[in-house]
Amino acid sequence: GQQLNQSPQSMFIQEGEDVSMNCTSSSIFNTWLWYKQEPGEGPVLLIALYKAGELTSNGRLTAQFGITRKDSFLNISASIPSDVGIYFCAWDSNYQLIWGAGTKLIIKP
Amino acid sequence: SAVISQKPSRDICQRGTSLTIQCQVDSQVTMMFWYRQQPGQSLTLIATANQGSEATYESGFVIDKFPISRPNLTFSTLTVSNMSPEDSSIYLCSVEDDGRSSTDTQYFGPGTRLTVL
Numbered sequence: 001g002q003q004l005n006q007s008p009q010s011m012f013i014q015e016g017e018d019v020s021m022n023c024t025s026s027s028i029f030n031t032w033l034w035y036k037q038e039p040g041e042g043p044v045l046l047i048a049l050y051k052a053g054e055l056t057s058n059g060r061l062t063a064q065f066g067i068t069r070k071d072s073f074l075n076i077s078a079s080i081p082s083d084v085g086i087y088f089c090a091w092d093s094n095y096q097l098i099w100g101a102g103t104k105l106i107i108k109p
Numbered sequence: 110s111a112v113i114s115q116k117p118s119r120d121i122c123q124r125g126t127s128l129t130i131q132c133q134v135d136s137q138v139t140m141m142f143w144y145r146q147q148p149g150q151s152l153t154l155i156a157t158a159n160q161g162s163e164a165t166y167e168s169g170f171v172i173d174k175f176p177i178s179r180p181n182l183t184f185s186t187l188t189v190s191n192m193s194p195e196d197s198s199i200y201l202c203s204v205e206d207d208g209r210s211s212t213d214t215q216y217f218g219p220g221t222r223l224t225v226l
Binding site: 102 | 113154214215
């Protein structure tokens with residue numbers, strides 16, 4: 001079946017640093033979705049990408065749909081404490097979401 | 110986006126008992142989904158629940174263990190039956206956008222954290 005490889009598994013950074021994470025797939029995807037999940041909450045959609053090469057921003061977040069349609073990255077600029085959480089990439093396959101394993105972001109005080 | 114609530118938010122249950130989790134949406138949606146998220150893991154789809162039809166279960170999940178109801182377009186329940194400690198997880202419902210935006214995306218409830226002793 002379809003598989004998403006997400007990396008890194010976790011990031012331990014200083015406040016103010018930029019963050020980059022990515023997902024790759026073995027197959028061509030038509031969508032890439034990026035979600036954030038905070039402790040005790042459900043995932044919240046951050047950015048949705050639907051076209052190869054698409055670059056979309058949401059505040060300090062920027063995500064791109066790779067031109068090969070097999071990868072996507074999410075960047076967070078100038079991280080702040082409320083950015084902590086787990087970031088998931090996901091692919092919308094005929095209403096079913098296929099999920100990456102998540103990237104846990106921890107910010108040093 | 111749709112506003113989704115779940116009840117209970119958390120529960121601690123005894124082995125062998127059953128728990129029914131409720132999911133309420135603030136608007137009518139066609140497709141609702143139930144996910145399980147085990148500690149430290151990603152989300153796994155349990156089943157898709159459409160109003161007026163039987164739920165569709167994913168591989169590894171069966172109706173006897175996870176019966177689902179979908180009585181109308183704003184509400185669904187998931188029951189975790191005959192629970193064991195392995196059922197300890199977060200259970201999340203989600204809905205498909207239903208065309209209110211130009212793209213179809215899923216929105217999630219806050220989850221129900223279940224601990225089975």
